[in-house]
Amino acid sequence: MKPHSNLPHPHNQRLLRGQTPTYERLQARLAGDHTESLGPLILQCGWGRLLIGHTFSSPDKLAAELLNEQPGERDIALYVAAPQQVLAHAPQQLFLDPSDALRLWFTDYRPARRPFRGFRIRRVHSDDDWAAINRLYLSRGMLPVDPSKVTPRHQGGPAYWLAEDAETGTVIGTVMGINHAKAFRDPEGGSSLWCLAVDPQSSRPGVGEALVRHLIEHFMSRGLAYLDLSVLHGNQQAKSLYRKLRFRELPTFAVKCKNGINQSLFLGPGPEQGLNPYARIIVDEAHRRGIEVQVQDADAGLFTLTQGGRRIRCRESLCDLTSAVSMSLCQDKTLTHRALDRAGLRQPQQRLAGSAEENAAFLEEHGALVVKPVDGEQGQGVAVDLRTPEEVENAIAQAKQFDTRVILESYHAGQDLRIVVIGYEVVAAAIRRPAEVIGDGRHSIRKLIEAQSRRRQAATGGESRIPLDGETERTLAAAGFGYDDVLPSGQRLAVRRTANLHTGGILEDVTERLHPTLADAAIRAARALEIPVTGLDLLVTEADQPDYVIIEANERPGLANHEPQPTAERFVDLLFPLSRELLHRDNRDQPHPNEEAPA
Incomplete structure (x- = not known):
């Protein structure tokens, strides 16, 4: 040159x-x-x-x-x-x-x-x-x-x-x-x-x-x-x-x-600095509106929002507006199943894990099962598409590390859809895809997973990573690979079966093309649970098709990673209706774009 x-x-x-x-x-x-x-x-x-x-x-x-x-x-x-x-x-x-x-x-x-x-x-x-x-x-x-x-x-x-x-x-x-x-x-x-x-x-x-x-x-x-x-x-x-x-x-x-959004650069870190992304997105929105924020426990995501005479405690998106009964209905998956069944919503068949013979009979009836703890979150202890009694029993043993009670569900193939409902309105919908790697013909699958996991951790503030555990190993084995194999250049390989964000899953926003039947099912589920803020997990053929089964309801849905949908804005609207901004969203303070890291 x-x-x-x-x-x-x-x-x-x-x-x-x-x-x-x-x-x-x-x-x-x-x-x-x-x-x-x-x-x-x-x-x-x-x-x-x-x-x-x-x-x-x-x-x-x-x-x-x-x-x-x-x-x-x-x-x-x-x-x-x-x-x-x-x-x-x-x-x-x-x-x-x-x-x-x-x-x-x-x-x-x-x-x-x-x-x-x-x-x-x-x-x-x-x-x-x-x-x-x-x-x-x-x-x-x-x-x-x-x-x-x-x-x-x-x-x-x-x-x-x-x-x-x-x-x-x-x-x-x-x-x-x-x-x-x-x-x-x-x-x-x-x-x-x-x-x-x-x-x-x-x-x-x-x-x-x-x-x-x-x-x-x-x-x-x-x-x-x-x-x-x-x-x-x-x-x-x-x-x-x-x-x-x-x-x-x-x-x-x-x-x-x-300005308000870059104040941490000239005032130094405040108490909210230690909050995770799911709490921070709410706190940042509250700051933009002049709502007072008090952080009680940053590690636990606990904070209090105050405006005038209104005071609301939050743990990320779980707040005082959610009753203890509604929260328990979401936490106990057997109670969730019964509440949604009474509302006439489609769900997988479900039963509590019993003896090996009872579990094998349930497997024979449905052909493939999902095993999960009754009270669990972030995909912990969940194993899917189990097809042999041995796989089922091993998965039950793993799930019992998180809850002594374990449920079995019929396995349904499909795409994992998360719908966020706030104030009984659909605010965001995203297809969640399991973590995957792309081969380069040089590095082992283990190295590819570690590199992808580092990128996911950096992009999500440490909230998302791909664990090198038995579930990942089983997923690789089902595809005919092991950790030390070299994946051919350009070949994609799913390394997890569940699409949970905390285990490396990724989100694709589908809010604009969500089928009305799916939106209606999510709203009906939220009303059946009487919960004002929830994340409904569904298995669907496509986001714009009406077929679904509801597999879970989350009482503390993560509001981050749903951009460009205004999840935090609608959450604060619900908590403080009088704080709704009159200006167009594009005219607000936002971060400066030259301050991003390459991934």
Whole structure:
């Protein structure tokens, strides 16, 4: 890749490496190249503005422009050489972003030694592409893009790329890049990376790395010299990738406006910092509405919400509005079965585990069974599609580790559907798919599972992982594999039979195409249990078909991972009806999109 003639000589590059980007240095370089300066550069990215700090002639001008941040947008000023001078002009409104700036000089770059398979990278070129990117951003808690606001590329604006699965065409990653030479005639030939995001549900390895490499190689082909990025100081997963690619720290800073959603960055972690994602999503929504939050036990997910004279205790989505009787009806699966049976809802045949002879007779009657503890959650002790008496008895012994009472149910093939009902209305529906891995022809299945499990843990705040236990081993054996076998390149293999999120399962939102019969069954089940917040688990042929059996009701459904459906919003609506926001949801405070780790 031939370097651009205006770029600094390699010897001068070494001199530039330790230098902080400043207005004075930029103007001197432009003058030396007899290039006219464009003045302060502001680029609209669709989620907010990028202010290129060293194109501003004074700290007060940069501070004043930052304060023009619009509601519902997130601005950031990068390349700020003297942040203390900027903050001095508006200390109550601005703060120093706790991010590290990193730079990769392209002379240090080394191409990948292995090909990335199973997906392709291309430019965004349609409304469907933007919609897919925004679904991905929302799933990562990021602000969506309004493409109508983006500065055009011929004016130096950003370019967006996406990664799509080669089999399904699903968008599984995205990244944004800016060519500094186009944007402000950068004499150093720089570029920058923003908004890297990878679908946490994707089982394709290396998507984040491939997107970063694609951007590097694209800008190298344009004759540029380096790529910069900003990453939160504590984002170790992203920083480990960047270290591998030979990025180095750059002595410059970023400044942002203070707002409700990024207050943890300038106030420090509060008591809610230790909450899991299922409690945190509710607490964050409460904060947005000005509802007081008191955390009693972060590890247990216990907190209290107060607004005016109304006070409600919660354990994640289980709250004071759910009665003890309704909770017990959900916890005891035999009581759940009887309550839903009285409501005329379709369910598997069920009985308590008895003697080996009784269990074998029930197996013979139905051909295949499911074994689960009477009182259990998160898929613990559940075994499915058991076809021999030996498998049934072994599964019963495992289930008894979680409850002395064990139930047997007739096995029904189908897709695992979770429907979240809040206030007796369907708020979200998602197909839950069991954990799977995709072979690369090199690594053992054990290594593939461990890598996929790490990605799931990182994407869910540690809530989802694939256990290397007897159930996983049995699932592999049924498919003719063992932990140490090497899966052929491109072959998909399910490694769990249950689709529980806590054991590595993934969610696909199907709310918009949910069949009315399924929605009606979920609402009838919630009313039969007299529970205002519940997650109904069904087995269905397809989300848009009417066939179903209800297999479980959860009194404390996880509200996270159902993006873009407003589960937390509807939950807080139920608790505090007067707090319903009048503004459109897109105009609220949301996280800034450059603060995501690659998966």
